[in-house]
Structure formats: structure tokens, C-alpha cells
Amino acid sequence: GIQVEQSPPDLILQEGANSTLRCNFSDSVNNLQWFHQNPWGQLINLFYIPSGTKQNGRLSATTVATERYSLLYISSSQTTDSGVYFCAAMNRDDKIIFGKGTRLHILP
Amino acid sequence: DAGITQSPRHKVTETGTPVTLRCHQTENHRYMYWYRQDPGHGLRLIHYSYGVKDTDKGEVSDGYSVSRSKTEDFLLTLESATSSQTSVYFCAISESRGTQYFGPGTRLLVL
Numbered sequence A: 001g002i003q004v005e006q007s008p009p010d011l012i013l014q015e016g017a018n019s020t021l022r023c024n025f026s027d028s029v030n031n032l033q034w035f036h037q038n039p040w041g042q043l044i045n046l047f048y049i050p051s052g053t054k055q056n057g058r059l060s061a062t063t064v065a066t067e068r069y070s071l072l073y074i075s076s077s078q079t080t081d082s083g084v085y086f087c088a089a090m091n092r093d094d095k096i097i098f099g100k101g102t103r104l105h106i107l108p
Numbered sequence B: 001d002a003g004i005t006q007s008p009r010h011k012v013t014e015t016g017t018p019v020t021l022r023c024h025q026t027e028n029h030r031y032m033y034w035y036r037q038d039p040g041h042g043l044r045l046i047h048y049s050y051g052v053k054d055t056d057k058g059e060v061s062d063g064y065s066v067s068r069s070k071t072e073d074f075l076l077t078l079e080s081a082t083s084s085q086t087s088v089y090f091c092a093i094s095e096s097r098g099t100q101y102f103g104p105g106t107r108l109l110v111l
Helices: none
Strands: A004-007 A010-014 A019-025 A031-037 A043-048 A052-056 A059-064 A069-074 A083-090 A096-098 A102-107 B004-007 B010-013 B019-025 B031-038 B042-051 B054-057 B064-070 B073-078 B087-094 B106-110
Touching: A004 A083, A010 A019, A019 A031, A019 A083, A019 A102, A031 A069, A043 A052, A043 A059, A069 A083, A083 B042, A096 B042, B004 B087, B010 B019, B019 B031, B019 B087, B019 B106, B031 B064, B031 B073, B042 B064, B042 B073, B054 B064, B073 B087
Parallel strands: A010 A102, B010 B106
Antiparallel strands: A004 A019, A019 A069, A031 A043, A031 A083, A052 A059, A059 A069, A083 A096, A083 A102, B004 B019, B019 B073, B031 B042, B031 B087, B042 B054, B064 B073, B087 B106
């Protein structure tokens, strides 16, 4: 089945820094989503992005489906950005596979 | 926020007992999903539903069954709970095969 790999696994940054999180997938996908899990465990959908680029405030995402990767950009990081970021890919059988996540810690 | 609730939010049970978790939505979304989250594994799909009485298996379906008799409710049953099923269980919904919205999760401890 499809493999979804995220990098880096952990990231520690100072408040105000920018970061890029990467998601590689091993096969063609029907869709690609990015989620943020906050320190209290709540999962929030950030982007539904099977291809192209989207922006929402300080966050943006780009998926290059032909090269099988997606990037999540966080600019001017704030402590509230801390948590785990997951990407999830839906394969051609409509099964959803999550990556293992990137744990982001923003220091004040 | 999407209207998704899960019950119970916390449960402690003993090995061998049946357990049912409930996911309830007020959004009238067609798709509903059950995931489990474990350290080192991220989230893994257990079962999903694409309509009333229409369900399919996910990545880790062994030991679990589901039922959906109404659009708004999706039940996950552990037929005979084992310690390996200790986990955090999340329900999610989506209108199509697109953006998913997650419930608050249920922490299950099997002793």
C-alpha cells in the first residue's frame, strides 16, 4: 500500500522563525490533507490540497502530485503553533494513510 | 467547528469485555471514520462508512466491528477487548472524500 513519510520528525524553533515541513508519498493519491494536533490532543484540518498551492494566514501548503510530495510552510512562528503536524493521503482505493507526524516546539 | 461528539470520552475496562464507542454528528455528512492513535504509529484507519449501512475496513480492522444505522451515528465495537487495544480513538467526518473533521477523541484503557 501507499507509504507516507514526514520529515523532520522533530523541530524546535524560536518564536518568529519560519519552518518547512515535508510529506512524501509513494504512489498517486486522490487527495492530500494537512492537520495540526495541539498539545491538548485536538486535531484541526489545515489544508485539503491534492495539488497546487493554498495559503491561510501565516500558513501555506504546496502539493506537487507528479513528484509525490507536499510541503507545509509556517511563517513567523508563534508558541500556539506548537504540536504535531500530520499529513494524510488518500490512495486510489479511498483508504486514508497518515504519516507519523512532525513534532514542532516553538520556544518563547 | 464541525458538530462531532464522541462518547464516552474516557473508559477503563477489563480484558475480554465488549466495548462500544459512539460517534455522533450533526452535520449530515456522508462519510464517517474511526481511527486509533498510538505513540510511534500516528493515526491508523480502523473502519469507515460511506453511507447508512455501508462500511469498509481500514488498515487495522481486526478485533473491531462497526455499525451505522443512522446518518448521524457511527458505532465502533471491540468485541472482546485486549490490552493491545488500549489507545486513543478518534472519529472523523467528511461531506465527500475530501476535508475531514475530527471529534475530540476517546481514551480507552484495557486492563
